[in-house]
Amino acid sequence: MKLERFPKNIRPYLVPEPYGRMVYRCLKCEHEFNIETLLYTCPDCGGVLLLNYKNKQHNKKIDAKKWRDIFDYRKMLNHQALRGIFRYYEFIAPIIPLERIVYLGEAHTPLVKGNNRLKQKVGVDFYFKNDGLNPSASFKDRGMACALSYINHLAAKENYKSLLAICASTGDTSASAALYASYLENFIKSAVLLPEGKVTPQQLSQPLGSGATVLEMPGVFDDCMKVVELLADNYNVALLNSKNSWRILGQESFSYEIAQDFDYEVGDKAIVVPIGNAGNITAVMSGFLKFYEADIIDRLPKIIGVQSEHADPVYRYYLQENSEVFKPVSVRSSVAQAAMIGNPVSMPRVIQIVKKYNKIAGEKRVFVVQVKEQEIMDSMITVNRNGNIACTQGGESFAGLKKAVNQGYVVPEETAILDSTAHVLKFSIFQDMYFNDNFTPDFDVKPKSELKNTPVHVRPEGFSRLSGNGSLPEKKEMGLFISKAAEKIAEILDLKKR
Numbered sequence: 001m002k003l004e005r006f007p008k009n010i011r012p013y014l015v016p017e018p019y020g021r022m023v024y025r026c027l028k029c030e031h032e033f034n035i036e037t038l039l040y041t042c043p044d045c046g047g048v049l050l051l052n053y054k055n056k057q058h059n060k061k062i063d064a065k066k067w068r069d070i071f072d073y074r075k076m077l078n079h080q081a082l083r084g085i086f087r088y089y090e091f092i093a094p095i096i097p098l099e100r101i102v103y104l105g106e107a108h109t110p111l112v113k114g115n116n117r118l119k120q121k122v123g124v125d126f127y128f129k130n131d132g133l134n135p136s137a138s139f140k141d142r143g144m145a146c147a148l149s150y151i152n153h154l155a156a157k158e159n160y161k162s163l164l165a166i167c168a169s170t171g172d173t174s175a176s177a178a179l180y181a182s183y184l185e186n187f188i189k190s191a192v193l194l195p196e197g198k199v200t201p202q203q204l205s206q207p208l209g210s211g212a213t214v215l216e217m218p219g220v221f222d223d224c225m226k227v228v229e230l231l232a233d234n235y236n237v238a239l240l241n242s243k244n245s246w247r248i249l250g251q252e253s254f255s256y257e258i259a260q261d262f263d264y265e266v267g268d269k270a271i272v273v274p275i276g277n278a279g280n281i282t283a284v285m286s287g288f289l290k291f292y293e294a295d296i297i298d299r300l301p302k303i304i305g306v307q308s309e310h311a312d313p314v315y316r317y318y319l320q321e322n323s324e325v326f327k328p329v330s331v332r333s334s335v336a337q338a339a340m341i342g343n344p345v346s347m348p349r350v351i352q353i354v355k356k357y358n359k360i361a362g363e364k365r366v367f368v369v370q371v372k373e374q375e376i377m378d379s380m381i382t383v384n385r386n387g388n389i390a391c392t393q394g395g396e397s398f399a400g401l402k403k404a405v406n407q408g409y410v411v412p413e414e415t416a417i418l419d420s421t422a423h424v425l426k427f428s429i430f431q432d433m434y435f436n437d438n439f440t441p442d443f444d445v446k447p448k449s450e451l452k453n454t455p456v457h458v459r460p461e462g463f464s465r466l467s468g469n470g471s472l473p474e475k476k477e478m479g480l481f482i483s484k485a486a487e488k489i490a491e492i493l494d495l496k497k498r
């Protein structure tokens with residue numbers, strides 16, 4: 001809709017101008033740093049950073065009702081830069097000029113209500129938010145859109161001629177980083193570092209297809225992360241892991257969308273998120289906190305973090321009653337491979353934000369549950385047999401909700417929103433392993449016969465030499481072959497003649 005057709009009182013707010021100032025702030029020593037340099041850890045104490053606004057009073061001038069109107073009307077506005085995560089421009093990065101924003105079709109992913117059969121399995125109403133419908137087929141695009149928009153802005157301002165962007169990845173970060181970097185091909189090149197054999201073929205094909213330099217090394221994600229941290233500390237590279245706090249900002253859009261899609265009533269909602277490097281759960285909590293502080297929502301939803309038994313350092317941390325010590329774990333093979341992380345980079349952020357979240361809510365609102373590999377796989381297959389497109393981590397969300405309901409963290413009056421973090425097709429290899437019963441013992445997964453599904457090979461009688469593998473009947477026998485095939489299929493499907 002054209003600007004002049006919007007109500008007069010809302011028009012001046014719809015296309016925002018950059019304003020204010022942002023700084024990096026260290027979580028540990030609280031020192032602040034200029035955002036004109038690319039920083040990932042505090043130069044003074046090595047702590048992790050978050051981005052802070054120096055102009056909160058600007059946002060205070062707009063009341064909650066006005067904010068809701070701005071976002072709701074912006075939904076109808078045809079402006080490329082404001083179509084994705086930057087519908088919430090003022091709450092993400094209001095210093096980036098709109099012409100520097102990179103939009104590749106990310107965000108505003110659908111909420112799909114679980115059908116009755118699935119609802120009965122968990123005991124509460126729930127929706128999947130399908131973040132697998134982002135351009136690189138995972139939620140990582142939300143953060144990457146923000147990080148690359150900022151780099152694009154900085155490059156123009158500081159006249160960068162070339163920049164190498166690098167990340168370690170369990171698969172999806174690299175797919176996303178390579179995609180967004182390839183869009184800015186004129187000055188940015190990307191390199192991704194993957195744990196050899198620990199990403200799916202689809203995930204490996206993504207950065208290759210985007211033209212990135214793909215590096216694979218032995219080890220698990222945590223090892224790759226240490227290597228890129230060393231590189232970012234010692235060389236002139238842009239780090240695109242979620243240690244990069246611009247990524248966290250972009251991922252907050254997930255929460256803003258949920259708030260908006262439920263007409264800003266989220267007090268009776270529970271958001272279920274799988275935890276790997278813990279950037280996502282940090283962003284989800286941070287997003288709701290920001291909307292709460294601006295009165296846009298009047299209650300905070302519950303947050304349920306989910307971890308696999310094979311990679312559960314965050315779950316273990318919250319199991320302890322008093323000790324504040326975080327202990328990394330050694331991960332074991334997990335079908336939730338994108339979350340197979342033993343030493344989450346954002347753990348210090350999580351520890352701080354969880355405390356703040358519970359304090360502001362006035363009660364415990366954040367819970368972490370643990371699920372088995374078997375439960376993750378059974379859940380993934382089950383939900384997809386009910387019209388969804390969940391990846392293994394989406395299955396983990398479903399298994400996590402079940403657990404949270406069993407433990408009383410989520411009650412029947414509440415509605416859950418499950419983060420379906422990537423598209424099923426990225427992780428179909430685990431579905432294949434399930435259907436073919438060839439998980440190696442380290443996964444601890446045995447397929448349930450009622451959930452298995454394999455192709456039925458049709459072999460019409462009298463054509464035994466056609467053993468498959470592309471061998472075709474001869475032209476003259478084609479007619480007979482077709483009718484025999486139809487007969488065979490009718491027999492397999494037990495069809496009744498009319």
Ligand SMILES: *Cc1c(COP(=O)(O)O)cnc(C)c1O
Pocket residue numbers: 138139140172173242274275276277278279280281338339391393421422
């Ligand atoms: C990255 C990722 C996760 C884990 O998110 P963190 O921010 O690392 O906690 C979960 N699922 C998918 C599909 C991912 O790509």
Ligand SMILES: [Zn+2]
Pocket residue numbers: 026027028029030031042043044045046047
């Ligand atoms: Zn510091």
